Amino acid sequence: MxxxxxxxxxxxxxxxxxxxxxxxxxxxxxxxxDPAVQNYDDPFRALSPEQFDDLLFAIRLRGRLHQDVGSADERQKWQELLIETEDALAADQIDVDWLLSQREIVIERRERANTSGNxxxxxxxxxxxxxxxxxxxxxxxxxxxxxxxxxxxxxxxxxxxxxxxxxxxxxxxxxxxxxxxxxxxxxxxxxxxxxxxxxxxxxxxxxxxxxxxxxxxxxxLETRDGQTSWSPTLKDRLRAADSRKTGGAHVSD
The missing domain is CATH 2.40.50.140 (Nucleic acid-binding proteins)
Structure with a gap:
């Protein structure tokens, strides 16, 4: 193990x-x-790529409809697309409103999982x-x-x-x-x-x-005779650096 x-x-x-x-x-x-915060509920992980795309599409459509943009025909089309998309998600038992309510919670959990040290x-x-x-x-x-x-x-x-x-x-x-x-x-x-x-x-x-x-x-990591190996090279690097600075003299062991 x-x-x-x-x-x-x-x-x-x-x-x-x-x-x-x-x-x-x-x-x-x-x-x-930190292993104590790595396992948490994240409903977004359960979404397939297609479902995630539909969710993003629904969010964008809601955003457009919330703003005062587009002609009457465009807004009607957006509304129809939104209903169609949300119905498709609902058929997969995906509640868009509930998922959106979980965003801040999931963001906080992900942040804790990504920043907490063991x-x-x-x-x-x-x-x-x-x-x-x-x-x-x-x-x-x-x-x-x-x-x-x-x-x-x-x-x-x-x-x-x-x-x-x-x-x-x-x-x-x-x-x-x-x-x-x-x-x-x-x-x-x-x-x-x-x-x-x-x-x-x-x-x-x-x-x-x-x-x-x-x-x-x-x-x-050094390569010697075609073989790679980990070799302590600090002393050699210090000696070479000192030699460049002093014109040939080097640090003592």
Missing amino acids: KSWLKITLLTLLGLTGPVAAAPNTPLDWGALP PSLNGQTVTLTGFALPAPPDEDGHSVAYLVPQAGMCSHLPPPAPNQMIRVKLRNGWTPAYAHEPVRLTGQLVIAPTDYEMNVVDGLMSMRATFRMDAEIVET
Whole structure:
């Protein structure tokens, strides 16, 4: 059984306190959301794509009829289409008015599910593999990156849910060499929601992260003799960076 499933079951049953993920054993991203708020009633999930399209069509028609727009013939046509669409939904036992009354409730539940962090991981030292995005330095001058579970997120792809994004404070001067660099980070994970705006590939992006990590170990994915492996390269990167700055001298071990 996967580690995230164990954590979820134990937490739901109330049989566990803080759960420490073993350092150097990568934590599954599925363990990060709070399992206590993931299961909730969402009547919109039960709609087929066709039913969802009909619901949106009915909402648009209601909006048009509510406004003082269109000719008398157009408004008559819209009214006929609305009745036809709502009758089709009613035949599938879908109550449009009731669904609309649930929108704010479902939005709140989805927001909680997407932003709440797993309390059993708060303060634990974990190892997590993902893709790093360089970010502006923190207020205290430390280098910062964001860790996301999939390459392309926040640039060519939409950003992940906040509880699937980690704002990482990087130690010892390391920063990602490029956007979405694959890395494996080890450090203390804490629930500390943040919301910063920064420029990424496609422009200004709101970076909402539920978690913060103080990374103590940085491993990058290297290819050697055709084989890919995770190798600690922080010391080599620091030595190379110092060599460029000092014209050949390098940091000591």
